[in-house]
Amino acid sequence: MIAYDQASLDNRLIQQEVETTCRKQCITEAEKAAVLHACPVRFYTPNPFIRIGLFIATAVIGVSVFGMCILLLTVGSSTESVTALTFFFSFLFYLALEMFVRVKHHFASGVDDALMWMSGAFMLSGFFIATDFDLDDAWIYMLIFVAGTLFTLRFANVLMCAVAFAGFIAMIFFTCFHLGSTAQTLLPFVVMGLSLLLYRLSARFLREQRFRHYFGCLEILSILSLITFYLAGNYYVVREIGEEMFRAPMRLGWLFWIFTVAVPTAYIYLGIRRRNLALLRVGLLLTGAVVFTVRYYYGILPAELAMSVGGAVVIALAWYVTHYLKEPKAGFTREDDDEHDDVEKLQIESLVIAETFHETPKPPQGFRFGGGSGGGGGAGSDY
Structure with a gap:
């Protein structure tokens, strides 16, 4: 059901794990490069600054095109026309989103983020306009929950998951509010x-x-x-x-x-x-x-005194715990947790070995054992 290429998603998880493993110096740079070469990722994922820029540019273009269409419909337009145009743009943004994801291989590029949010926002706006902004609170949050859930299942977007959860809880709240x-x-x-x-x-x-x-x-x-x-x-x-x-x-x-x-x-x-x-x-x-x-x-205490005492207690407790966990105890340590992804089951170690050592290691031509001075009892001063 997920829209992104699953092979690239798996390779992305592997690359993240290999980066972490190399950062911990558990594998060499050569082994890391071999794995990255064997597990290519086809996604276009720019750095955060470009992602923000693409998000803003896509949103501005989308809203501008919609605004121009609204201006063309201003003379003699009706609520039904504006509603239909809003739903049409919601559907158009979703089609563009699918195209950028499946054809252009965008992943968290800013373009797909903007198209996703605009599609959901225009869909919800269409319902608002169709009901003359007289939509019950429970129905509003139900729509948010449904749209957020669908986008989460399709694009595995974390923020959309949070929106769907908030919509679900709000829907339950207002439903109970109206039940007595x-x-x-x-x-x-x-x-x-x-x-x-x-x-x-x-x-x-x-x-x-x-x-x-x-x-x-x-x-x-x-x-x-x-x-x-x-x-x-x-x-x-x-x-x-x-x-x-x-x-x-x-x-x-x-x-x-x-x-x-x-x-x-x-x-x-x-x-x-x-x-x-x-x-x-x-x-x-x-x-x-x-x-x-x-x-x-x-x-009990004035606010200033309470904050001062509380801050001092927290600082003292943090210092003690940090000093106590200088040496790991019972599975706890003060060191940063560098594990960002739970992909142990992908067998990273086996992949590293398999991709690094493509052939059985062989000694160079003309190589002969011998030459040490230890006589079999251990290495001497020279080899």
Whole structure:
């Protein structure tokens, strides 16, 4: 289902792993060059600055052409004409996207990014115009969820995966919002349950090699699921949303206080126990949310003093952990994690050996053993 050439995607993963391996000095430059030659990547992927420039240029050209067409339709135009033109350009941008990906082999070039976003934006705009901008919130986010999911499956775009996840959660939120007080009361638990389910699914798919081209999307999905799971049970979020949107008093406040403090602690514990960086980093990040929530309702120290004390404690803790992990302990180290891609199952070592040593090594013509002075008991002072 993915639009990009899968052989080039696999070779791209291999090249990234070989670059990392060579950077760690586990293989030589010659071995690296042999693997890169044996695993060519046909994609056009410029540097980030050119990618940004191509994105802006493509967006400007696309919007300008659409604007000129709108100007031509201004006299005697109707809402139906503008709607049809908007949907037509959405379809046109998608066709151009497929062409640039499948024929021109663009991959994260800026052109494909811009065409993808314009196609989705024009599709959504078409629905807005067709309904006179009176589209229900739940339907809006359902469209965002569907479009983001389709683009994610087709182009494995990480940002589109995040958009699809946000659309899904917002769709569930506004659906429960319109279903009445019972659904509103159960909303935090519904969001927590769905977030937990999505995290378990993404963690399961991350272990399956057939989804290797979606690993980036699955990783962002797992991180967002962890964050949403916590936010749905955070005391501040539940209370403020309940009072502002639902006009309902806080219920089971003690339970949400437990969630507020216990969930980041559980993330950190499980991250250390399972050596899961995503859990550990999200847990450390959400620890700040715990401090903010507690301080918002129970201010103990002045803000300046609290920030100073907290910063000093964090610096001291960071120094201690860095010093403690100078030598690796129990699988943890202070060194940077240089593994960017999970492609162990691609058997990089075997490929390096196979592509480096094409033929059985043979001694040069006229080579004769002998000449050492060790007499078989070890090397002497000369050979």
